[in-house]
Amino acid sequence: QVQLVESGGGLVQAGGSLRLSCAASGFTFSTYAMRWYRQATGKERELVAYISLDGDYTDYADSVKGRFTISRDNAKNTVYLQMNSLKPEDTAMYYCHVLRTYNYWGQGTQVTVSS
Secondary structure, three states, X not given: OOEXXXXXXXXXXXXXXXXXXXXXXXXOHHHOOEEEEEEOOOOOOEEEEEEOOOOOOEEEOOOOOOOEEXXXXXXXXXXXXXXXXXXXXXXXXXXXXXXXXXXXXXXXXXXXXEO
């Protein structure tokens, strides 16, 4: 079955960096686009970043453009989210996502940015 396991979250000061990882299994990773979403307390889940199946195309929410970078390693079945210049408003649970007939989500990894 499809499994997505996020890691790399934590507590960081404003201006700091974190690198999130999402290890995928149960499907042919290299044939699916991947996404990172986030959900802050009391807010709707929002799309943060998208990467095409071969990594040639990426897209970002306006709020993270120029600060976050999505990448993937198809040999390792892993997608990453490098987050730089973090702001308190980036505080949220971050989820890895794949659309494979149905929507699949990981369990999430918490990112907390202190001011």
